[in-house]
Amino acid sequence: MQLSDIISSSSVLPNLKASSKRQLLQELANEGARITGIEAQAIFETLLRREKLGSTGLGEGIAIPHGKFTALDRVHGVFARLATPVKFESVDDNPVDIVFLLLAPESAGADHLKALARISRLLRDPSVVEKLRGTDNAAGLYAILTEPSASAPHAA
Numbered sequence: 001m002q003l004s005d006i007i008s009s010s011s012v013l014p015n016l017k018a019s020s021k022r023q024l025l026q027e028l029a030n031e032g033a034r035i036t037g038i039e040a041q042a043i044f045e046t047l048l049r050r051e052k053l054g055s056t057g058l059g060e061g062i063a064i065p066h067g068k069f070t071a072l073d074r075v076h077g078v079f080a081r082l083a084t085p086v087k088f089e090s091v092d093d094n095p096v097d098i099v100f101l102l103l104a105p106e107s108a109g110a111d112h113l114k115a116l117a118r119i120s121r122l123l124r125d126p127s128v129v130e131k132l133r134g135t136d137n138a139a140g141l142y143a144i145l146t147e148p149s150a151s152a153p154h155a156a
Contacts, residue, residue: 001075001111001114001118002146003077003145012079013031013081014136014138015081016082019084020087021087023086024096025051028099031080032101035078036076038103042069043069046069047065049067051089058090058123060094061085061095061098062123062124064099064100064123065101065102066102068105072105075103075104075108077100077103078101079100079142081135081136081141082097097133131144
């Protein structure tokens with residue numbers, strides 16, 4: 001599975017504005033609804049339920065909120081670079097500015113986990129994160145996310 005299978009250039013948000021975790025999740029839910037056809041409120045509520053189990057903030061300013069939905073037939077993603085970092089209750093208590101929303105089919109256990117692992121590996125690479133933070137347009141961000149070395153199964 002390549003990241004280009006999960007995300008399209010139209011689902012890259014280069015300058016998302018949110019003033020809180022809740023508002024960020026709502027904005028991501030709105031974008032998720034646009035690309036999947038699932039109601040934004042249903043996505044938002046699923047993301048909130050998942051966050052109550054434990055924050056999806058990985059630390060180092062990165063979060064990967066995610067949820068599963070019966071209406072989906074494949075994994076979808078939304079990438080956002082925030083205009084201003086927001087508190088996210090991350091493991092290191094730092095605010096987040098790089099967010100990758102992952103929406104998966106209810107039945108996609110392995111694909112969901114593979115996608116989470118791929119995204120997590122990519123966003124743990126300091127050079128990739130530095131490039132993402134230094135790029136302010138959707139086309140550039142999409143290119144960084146989907147370049148062959150970033151999407152390779154064994155990317156650092």
